[in-house]
Amino acid sequence: MNTAARVSYAVVVPTLARDTLADCLAALAAAHGPRPEEIVLVDDRPDPEPGALEHALTVLGDLRARTAVLTSGGRGPAAARNTGLRAVTAPWVAFLDDDVQVGPHWCDQLTEDLAEASRDTAAVQGVIAVPLPGERRPTDWERNTAGLARARWITADMAYRTEALKQVAGFDERFRRAFREDADLALRVLDAGWRIRQGRRTTRHPVRPADRWVSLRAQRGNADDALMLRLHGPDWWHRAVAPRGRIRTHLAVTAAGAAACALATAGRPRLAALAAFGWAAGTAEFARTRIAPGPRTRDEVTTMAVTSVLIPPAATWHWIGGRWRHRSAPAWQEVAP
Numbered sequence: 248m249n250t251a252a253r254v255s256y257a258v259v260v261p262t263l264a265r266d267t268l269a270d271c272l273a274a275l276a277a278a279h280g281p282r283p284e285e286i287v288l289v290d291d292r293p294d295p296e297p298g299a300l301e302h303a304l305t306v307l308g309d310l311r312a313r314t315a316v317l318t319s320g321g322r323g324p325a326a327a328r329n330t331g332l333r334a335v336t337a338p339w340v341a342f343l344d345d346d347v348q349v350g351p352h353w354c355d356q357l358t359e360d361l362a363e364a365s366r367d368t369a370a371v372q373g374v375i376a377v378p379l380p381g382e383r384r385p386t387d388w389e390r391n392t393a394g395l396a397r398a399r400w401i402t403a404d405m406a407y408r409t410e411a412l413k414q415v416a417g418f419d420e421r422f423r424r425a426f427r428e429d430a431d432l433a434l435r436v437l438d439a440g441w442r443i444r445q446g447r448r449t450t451r452h453p454v455r456p457a458d459r460w461v462s463l464r465a466q467r468g469n470a471d472d473a474l475m476l477r478l479h480g481p482d483w484w485h486r487a488v489a490p491r492g493r494i495r496t497h498l499a500v501t502a503a504g505a506a507a508c509a510l511a512t513a514g515r516p517r518l519a520a521l522a523a524f525g526w527a528a529g530t531a532e533f534a535r536t537r538i539a540p541g542p543r544t545r546d547e548v549t550t551m552a553v554t555s556v557l558i559p560p561a562a563t564w565h566w567i568g569g570r571w572r573h574r575s576a577p578a579w580q581e582v583a584p
Contacts, residue, residue: 253361254361256410258329261324262293262345264299267455271345273306274451280314282329287315287331293321298549320489325418326403332409332417341406344425347375348451356448361406369411369441370433373404374449384542387551390462392454399488400433400443404450410525411441421480421573427471430487434479435579459550466561469494470569476578493533494566496558500529504560530556 262268275286286307288300298563300316309316317334327340332391339361350356360371363503374400377393379385385393395401407420415435422428433443472494475483483492503525510519510555534555 254358255284256357256361257287257335257337258343259286259287259289259320259328259335259340259345260343260345261289261327261331262300263346264295264303265455266292267453268300268345269303269306270348271343272303273471274348274350275343275353276307276310278349278351278353278355279412280356281324281358282310282313282353282354283330284313284337285335286310287334288314288316289319289327290316291321291324291329299554300498310562316356322516323421323428324369324402324422325422326420329417329420332412333539335409338409339406340406340412342402342411343450344403344451344452346455347403348453350449350451351389353448356446357406360446360448364444365442365553367442368408369436369439370400370442370443371408371446372400372404372408372443373397373408375401375452376402376449377452377454381453384540385563387537388457389454390540391462391465392452394490395452398479400429402429402432403452404448405429406446407436408441411439415439419579421474421576424467424471426468427475430483430489431475431478434483435485439578444565447515462554463557463561467565468565469562470572471568473574474576477573478579480578484567494562496529497562498532500526500533500559501563530559533559 260268260271275283288304290300292299293379295318301436304311304314304316305580315334317330319330331342332340340356355374357505360373364371375396375398379389379393396404412432413434417432422431437443472492475524479486485487503522507519507522507526509518534552535553537551538548541551553562
């Protein structure tokens with residue numbers, strides 16, 4: 248028996264019972280290599296019906312006997328993963344999202360990744376592949392999803408030592424969305440003296456269908472960025488190797504629009520026109536940046552034009568709300584376990 252085969256691990260999958268869950272579990276059941284000691288599905292819907300996941304579980308085959316289903320009360324993926332973490336006993340836990348599909352040799356590759364991990368390695372990240380359409384340019388939503396292939400420490404496929412997770416008290420449950428909770432955990436683990444490395448196993452992350460307002464809803468993540476700022480300081484972007492985003496530009500464009508309205512109301516037409524020009528120029532630049540690399544269909548151009556007007560004030564609202572809501576949150580080291 249080789250070294251990789253002796254590595255014991257569990258799999259935790261938080262889920263909202265989406266249609267993608269069955270494909271996720273089917274790929275896991277079909278993967279070659281040492282099987283997980285246990286699989287924990289955590290249903291994070293606020294009020295799930297008993298047995299609601301039974302249909303999806305049928306694809307697990309012989310893995311069904313070692314699979315448990317828990318609930319986490321709709322508190323978000325961070326809380327759901329903590330619920331799963333508390334239920335496992337294996338020395339390693341591999342977190343998968345419910346919309347990914349592991350590769351055909353994932354179990355073999357995972358155990359090899361874990362067997363090769365040095366004693367000070369807390370986590371080994373999988374390689375994420377995002378299939379994009381080959382016959383046309385990707386849409387804005389498809390390009391955003393494709394960014395997962397370059398992201399650091401994402402829990403779409405991330406294996407952690409159970410010991411390391413317990414040392415830093417797991418995921419921070421103040422992160423209620425699937426955004427930044429993985430970067431926050433990784434920074435705390437690194438600050439605690441552990442290492443995180445890239446593995447060789449591969450996992451496919453298809454682009455799930457989305458309506459035209461998905462980019463607008465995504466602006467809620469600016470509140471999570473505000474929490475990251477409080478927890479990890481102003482250089483967290485650099486330390487997390489995360490794109491800075493456009494929040495400063497969104498703040499400026501929103502301020503210009505608000506100033507234009509205020510000045511017009513105050514009877515200052517020239518200054519109002521100048522502020523309105525700044526708002527229009529910033530909005531046009533944002534729309535052009537999003538439209539140019541895309542398919543430029545009528546529907547995509549319309550969606551980009553409308554959401555480019557709405558995103559700056561939405562981002563500003565969530566950023567300011569996050570700064571206010573988390574104004575008293577201490578740096579994580581001040582309350583480290």
